[in-house]
Amino acid sequence: MAQTVSPIEPRVRDLRDRPVPDLVTAIPGPKARAHVAFDQTWTSPSLPRAYPLTPVRGYGMAIEDLDGNVFLDFAAGIAVNSTGHAHPRVVAAIKEQAAELLHYSASDFFLPIYAETAKAIAEIAPMRGKLRTYLGNSGTEVVETAMKLARHHTGRPYIVGFLGGFHGRTYGAVSLTASKAKYHARFDPLLPGIYHAPFGKVSDLAYFDEVLFERLIPADEVAAIILEPIQGEGGYVVPEDGFLEGLRELCDRHGILLIADEIQSGTGRTGKMWAIEHWGVEPDILLTAKGLASGMPLAAMVARAEIMESWSIGAHGSTYGGNPVACAAALATIELLQGGLVENARVRGDQALAGLAELRAKHPRLVTDIRGKGLMLGVEFDSPEHAEEVQFAAFERGLLVLECGKQTVRMCPPLIVTADEMATGLRLFGEAVAEVAGDRRRRP
Numbered sequence: 001m002a003q004t005v006s007p008i009e010p011r012v013r014d015l016r017d018r019p020v021p022d023l024v025t026a027i028p029g030p031k032a033r034a035h036v037a038f039d040q041t042w043t044s045p046s047l048p049r050a051y052p053l054t055p056v057r058g059y060g061m062a063i064e065d066l067d068g069n070v071f072l073d074f075a076a077g078i079a080v081n082s083t084g085h086a087h088p089r090v091v092a093a094i095k096e097q098a099a100e101l102l103h104y105s106a107s108d109f110f111l112p113i114y115a116e117t118a119k120a121i122a123e124i125a126p127m128r129g130k131l132r133t134y135l136g137n138s139g140t141e142v143v144e145t146a147m148k149l150a151r152h153h154t155g156r157p158y159i160v161g162f163l164g165g166f167h168g169r170t171y172g173a174v175s176l177t178a179s180k181a182k183y184h185a186r187f188d189p190l191l192p193g194i195y196h197a198p199f200g201k202v203s204d205l206a207y208f209d210e211v212l213f214e215r216l217i218p219a220d221e222v223a224a225i226i227l228e229p230i231q232g233e234g235g236y237v238v239p240e241d242g243f244l245e246g247l248r249e250l251c252d253r254h255g256i257l258l259i260a261d262e263i264q265s266g267t268g269r270t271g272k273m274w275a276i277e278h279w280g281v282e283p284d285i286l287l288t289a290k291g292l293a294s295g296m297p298l299a300a301m302v303a304r305a306e307i308m309e310s311w312s313i314g315a316h317g318s319t320y321g322g323n324p325v326a327c328a329a330a331l332a333t334i335e336l337l338q339g340g341l342v343e344n345a346r347v348r349g350d351q352a353l354a355g356l357a358e359l360r361a362k363h364p365r366l367v368t369d370i371r372g373k374g375l376m377l378g379v380e381f382d383s384p385e386h387a388e389e390v391q392f393a394a395f396e397r398g399l400l401v402l403e404c405g406k407q408t409v410r411m412c413p414p415l416i417v418t419a420d421e422m423a424t425g426l427r428l429f430g431e432a433v434a435e436v437a438g439d440r441r442r443r444p
């Protein structure tokens with residue numbers, strides 16, 4: 001039998017003993033280059049890889065690649081590793097649960113840890129009153145779940161999303177997504193009954209009563225309005241104060257459910273447990289995934305009990321949703337979030353915004369906007385090319401960041417980031433921007 005060789009070499013030096021970042025080869029290194037070629041032979045070309053990072057292990061804020069380079073992680077696996085990499089409490093909870101029970105479907109049986117996790121998530125949800133929780137595997141899956149529940153509960157057909165919104169890639173979620181046309185290219189017909197409205201300004205709200213409900217669809221046939229309280233993939237866009245409040249009022253007036261997709265903005269990332277809490281607005285349905293279980297695949301839909309109680313046995317379920325190991329990771333994650341990480345996100349976010357404001361003042365033509373709350377930070381550049389160049393220049397310096405929107409670079413580090421790590425990240429990012437600014441001056 002042919003011997004299988006792992007591309008991951010045994011640990012030469014413990015990641016915990018190394019400085020971050022710590023680059024030992026050119027970036028990308030020789031093994032990373034070879035691996036990218038191997039990957040591109042076998043994997044789906046649809047995957048939108050940002051740059052040739054080949055992560056093999058992580059600890060805290062550090063990610064080590066195939067060549068042994070250590071990076072400072074301000075991308076957190078796309079805003080997922082909320083408690084950092086391999087948090088000892090999360091790892092211990094996972095190991096303990098894995099040794100007890102790896103899987104039993106909560107759709108068909110009464111898995112104890114499933115209900116405990118449902119309760120723990122409901123208890124931190126930004127809604128008062130009796131709530132219920134459904135557990136799924138991924139963001140897109142709970143978006144689908146919420147669309148089904150909203151239609152089922154209201155008996156109404158239409159669902160409205162926002163321009164710039166991103167909700168996932170399965171058919172319902174991608175139909176709601178309106179951040180980039182490429183997500184729809186050649187996939188028509190999408191799910192019918194979906195409309196989009198402009199996002200973010202208080203004046204945009206007029207679109208509902210003056211255009212959508214006046215000319216296109218009756219308000220009393222709209223089941224739900226779904227939004228990201230702060231848009232993620234669409235460019236880390238923060239709405240004006242008053243926008244969410246106005247939307248809540250509009251939903252109440254027309255009997256429409258308000259669904260908050262907090263899959264990226266939630267679980268403490270913005271310095272509050274949920275981004276919608278910055279405006280004191282309560283959704284009817286909350287969606288969460290990234291960050292909820294520190295990287296284990298778990299997602300949740302929390303709804304007011306009277307909404308969820310309207311669907312009957314068999315209306316929805318999932319084999320893996322609420323897998324016990326993912327649930328154990330979520331319970332440990334929630335404890336850590338409540339134990340100080342949400343507050344840390346707020347404080348470190350303020351530090352980051354102050355540093356980025358200085359960077360913008362230094363490069364006013366290149367850096368056109370900085371925005372965000374907590375550790376959901378966007379730096380907008382004057383062109384998509386410059387955003388991409390800065391992303392790569394940061395990578396070459398050992399800092400992981402990630403583009404979003406048209407020409408924005410996002411920073412979404414784990415919520416454990418310290419003041420020193422934030423300062424290092426800002427310094428490296430500043431150097432990357434300075435390099436691109438220099439290139440720009442050299443260009444004709």
Ligand SMILES: Cc1ncc(COP(=O)(O)O)c(C=O)c1O
Pocket residue numbers: 078138139140141143166167168169228232233261262263264265289
């Ligand atoms: C706001 C939001 N909703 C939904 C999704 C889809 O989540 P998943 O990739 O887990 O399906 C994402 C993923 O980036 C997201 O940011």
